[in-house]
Amino acid sequence: MVFIELAIVLIAIWLGARLGGIGIGFAGGLGVLILTLFCGIKPGAIPFDVIEIIMAVIAAIAAMQVAGGMDYLVSLAERLLRRHPRYVTLLAPLVTYMMTLLAGTGHTAFSTLPVIAEVAKEQGVRPSRPLSIAVVSSQIAITASPISAAVVFFATLLEPRGVSYLALLAIAIPATMAGIFLAALVTNFLGKELKDDAIYQARLAKGDVILRGANVFVAKPGAKRSVLWFVTGIVAVVLYATFTSESVGLIAHPLLPRNEAIVVFMLTIATLICLTCKVDTGEILSASTFKSGMSACICVMGVAWLGDTFVKAHLTEIQMLAGDTLQTYPWMLALVLFFAATLLYSQAATTKALMPAALLLGVSPLTAIASFAAVSALFVLPTYPTLLAAVEMDDTGSTRIGKYVFNHSFIIPGILAITLSVLFGFLFGGLVL
Template sequence: MIISELIIVLAAIYLGARLGGIGIGFAGGVGMLILTTGFQIKPGVIPFDVIEIIMGVIVAIAAMQVAGGMDYLVSRAERLLRKHPRYITFLAPLVTYVMTLLAGTGHTAFSTLPVIAEVAKEQGIRPSRPLSIAVVASQIAITASPISAAVVFFSGILEAKGISYLGLLSVAIPSTMVAIFLAAIITNFLGKELKDDPVYQERLAKGEIVLRGTRVFNVQPGAKRSVLLFLLGIVAVVLYAAALSVGLITHPVLSRNEAIVVFMLTVAALICMTCKVECDRILSASTFKSGMSACICVMGVAWLGDTFVQAHIGEIQRVADAWLSDYPWMLAVVLFFTATLLYSQAATTKALMPAALLLGVSPVTAVASFAAVSALFVLPTYPTLLAAVEMDETGSTRIGKFVFNHSFIVPGTLAIMFSVALGFLFGHLFL
């Protein structure tokens, strides 16, 4: 029976991957319908705690975008990249990593990818190098962001195991940041030089390559103020969580999850009031649309995963005990391949991490393996990955004939391997 049910789960995930985007959540609902009505399985828990965090953070980001804050940040990023163009393979992932770290969503990378592609092309640098590692950095940074749904949920279940919110960040931030730098070093030597790439030479001969130069940004009056308000909101979240962790607030009225939502909604309100943002425009912002799509995806797929796991927790525990006790790093492998199918760090964390800790996986192993939930680059259908391919008119960033032989697979796999290895190192040092 468990095999039949697992096939249904995998088939639903496959259907979601074929539909793409918000369709992943829809397919999760199809899987739930079959499991509950066809196999009479009791439904698991809908991950509303994760969804509310995504919604709270996204409305603040969308308000900042409408106020011009995103354009302002991109203009600063472009200035940095153009000032040091030779180091773009190292600076590009730093930019996308920091923006994701602060925003809690990797979709912020969309705005910087055109800049990265143009600067690399102007300098004769193979664009696939900075673009690929930049996309990977924007995904892995989710597991280090103080306000990402994956981090907040994971820290919540870790507290019962004696690891605080700040403890998780103390391992996640340095391990992922150093891992991205190490992966960037290797990525800087991948592929032929641009001048030797036959695809680029063919497009150049046809006159399809255009140098566009510096982009012009019209900074809106409230742009800087919106960025400042958003950053203050992040600081407030971290300080409140720190106060809870060290016991400065002993009887909190707001839990950490509730506090994040309250702070982010407040930030959105302040941006609308002080930056003269029309609230209706927020509904049309690209970040708002992608965030709400993520909510549906998490709801459908994470609910489906939790339903299956809770129905067979006994069988899973017997199998996992034998493997994970001898090979704790196998948790990272399981998370890696699950994230490839679920397409969401939050959904993967919600679906597997509680079960992993319940099965007796040590908290340090769980923290070290956490970065593996960012393996969203394996299947070449993730939005930021596709955007990078489309924005590189040199043709160096491409998807191969065999699907998996694309420009992101090596940088992404290396970055996660380094992150997990460093996670074990820093975990034993700091936790």
């Protein structure tokens, strides 16, 4: 019966991947329905704590976008890349990493991908190199962002085990940054040079490759102010989480728990942006970040609910099968998270579904933190929105999906970046904990 139920889970996720986008959330709900009605399994918990954080953060980001703040950040990124175009493969992942680190969502990469592609073409650099590692970087940065739902939820699991929120960030940020940087160095040598690529030469001959040049950026009146407000909100979240941490103890019995505090701070920041930057709140609903963020909420709700339903129903069997293995080979947790993220399609959903079970199995906090970057394996199936956007924006044809599905431009940079991030996680974790 267990294998039938597992097959239902996998088929639901496969169906969602086929539908694409928000469809994976829909299919997750279908999977829960089948498991409950036909298999007699009690439904798991809907991850509303994760969803509310995503919604609040996306609301603030969308307000900032309408105020012109996102365009301002992209202009800064473009200025950096054009100032040092020869190093676009090294700087591009840094740009997407920092934007995701600040925003708590990898969807911010959408706005920078066209700039990365154009700068690479102008320099004769194969665009697949900076684009692939930039997309991967935007995904891995979620596991280091102070306001991402995955990090906040993971921190709540670790604090009772003696690891503070700041300790988690102190390990995750340098580990992921080091892993991505080294992966970028290797990515800089992947594939043929652009001038030697037959597909590029064919497109160039047809006139399908266009150099657009630098964009002239005209900032909206409240653009810089909106960014300042948003950064202020992030600082407030980090400080509050630090002050209420048991290891710091400056606020012993906070009336406002951490999750609710993030929601309150982000909604407050959105209000201040709207008031001080004269934002039309009606435009927020049609902002690209708002749409992608709300889509992510549905995906997390459906898939995490499906995963939690199956895991809780078979937690005893999972403990018996995996407990001894993880105790003997703790690094295998990273492999489990990697393959789960490939199917669950969300860092927050993967963390919510598997990390509590892993810690219950006796996995040490160090192993869990070091393996955390592996929940970012959203690039394996070439259907993730930012991945598809990078393919579409590269008119040279160098960023492509192979006929065997998995042989695409992102697979090697992604596996390399996650592997290195996990290794550095063990290294820095051993120093911090």
